[in-house]
Amino acid sequence: MKNFLIVGHKAVTETFSLxxxxxAAGRMDILCRCINAALFLSHDLRRDVCVFIVLKGEPSSPxxxxxxxxxVRYLSPDERSCASxxxxALEKKAQDFWTESTAGVSVRKGDMEAIIKELEMKITYxxxxxxxxxxKIFEGYSNRLFVLGDHLGLTEVEEKMISECEHETISVGPLSLHADHCIVLLHNEMDRGKHI
Amino acid sequence: MKNFLIVGHKAVTETFSLxxxxxAAGRMDILCRCINAALFLSHDLRRDVCVFIVLKGEPSSPxxxxxxxxxVRYLSPDERSCASxxxxALEKKAQDFWTESTAGVSVRKGDMEAIIKELEMKITYxxxxxxxxxxKIFEGYSNRLFVLGDHLGLTEVEEKMISECEHETISVGPLSLHADHCIVLLHNEMDRGKHI
Structure with missing residues (x-):
């Protein structure tokens, strides 16, 4: 699996209005677009991808x-479908283990650290x-955790967490882009590595 | 200016629910995501880009x-902001010339052909x-019209219209992707041509 983790520093942690x-939902739109970019092909889904969104907003973060x-089922490409x-998931009781809310979608308590420990994979930040x-030669990325920040980037504490793991830091181009656009570019590079 | 034209074959042509x-709005979400991909940088807008969406749905197409x-002003990256x-624009009376509805957003009657004639630029389909x-050597694309289809692609008539102009047909990678993801990849290629 290719794994993507996106941190939503303001994203609320209880039910919200679509x-x-x-x-009010704390830039939940950013996370929805990242999920779209990570999972959707034209008329298909990327079945070899797992997306983790870390919600760090009020009231019961993280x-x-x-x-x-x-x-995953019931997911359409529009932000509202993803947000629903x-x-x-947020309406389920979050515990220290995964609870499935709808097919392929699960929730738990925890921060980025929990995923890093669970996956034990090299991180690409x-x-x-x-x-x-x-x-770089962009191959063999099927067992990798890609980490991206939201509009606020990552905090110092989060960056320290990454620096203590096996990791590499990469960029996707000369300009500063939204996280979902970066995911599209990452996928393209991996698609080319596999197919060309 | 870099110009993007996306055809929404089902997109409604009168006011709709957000x-x-x-x-009900006829895959308006696709067009909103294309506008996002064409215009947004992180914390900035691409001021050298113009996006045309052709709406071909009921009741007063095109x-x-x-x-x-x-x-453009008042545009945020989320689909709902763009859709609003x-x-x-659709609440304004559309005529055979442009009418501005909000800062930087205008509407007119017409099909893809009207834009091709107005711009008189080489088309990249x-x-x-x-x-x-x-x-390809991907440079000098500042005076180009990029044309993309929605989830239905382009019709035979639309493809014939392109084939009668100076044009080239390109793809962005080995897999079939959503139009907005293609726009992200196009921009990246142009950004690299300019900056590296």
Missing amino acids: NDLPG KIVRFDGSM LIKK LREDGEDIRA | NDLPG KIVRFDGSM LIKK LREDGEDIRA
Whole structure:
């Protein structure tokens, strides 16, 4: 599996209105677009992808929602569809283990650290000043955890957590882009490594 | 300016509910994501980009809505924000010339042909079986019209319209992707051409 982890520093951790994802739901729109970018092909899903979103907003932070591409159902590409599945996950009681809310979508208590420990994979951290993705031979990424920040980036504490693991820091191009756009570019590089 | 034209074959041509972009609004969500991909950088807008969406759904098709990156205001990255500006444009009376609805957003009657005639630029048509973008020297694309289809692709009539102009057909990678993901990949290639 290719694994993506995106940290939503303001994303709320209880039920929310689908009509105000950027405001009241704490930039939940960013996380929805990342899930779309990670999972969707044209008329198909990337079944070899798992997405973890870490929600660090009020009132019961932190929680993690997992979208498992091999199992997920009821997901359409629009932000509202994705948000409705996150909302259903947040309506479940979050515990120290995964609880499935809808097919392929699960929730638990925990921070980024919990996923790093669970997966025990090399981390590829996306950051503007990282090594250019095209300067690398981009293959064998099927057992990797890609970590991306939201509009606030990652905190110092989160970056320290990464620096203590086996990791590399890469960038996807010369300009600073939204996290979901970075995921599209990562996938393209991996698709090319596999197919060309 | 870099110009993007996306055809929404089912996208409605009168006011619509922001709560059902994929259904009642005729896959308006696709067009919103394309506008996001074309215009947004992290914490900034691409001021050298213009996006044209051609709406071909009921009841008063066809109409074109233009987002001019050099002028646009009140646009946030979420689908609903973008859709609300499209909705305001559709509430204006569409005529054979552009009418501005909000800053940088305008509407007119017309089909893809009207834009091709107005811009008089070489067309780059995105299609799965086109030449790979990386097999080309991707520079000097500032005066180009990029054309993309929605989930239905382009019709035979639309493809004939392109074939009668100066054009090239390119693809962005080995897999079939959503139009907005293709736009992200196009931009990255142009950003690299400019900056590296």
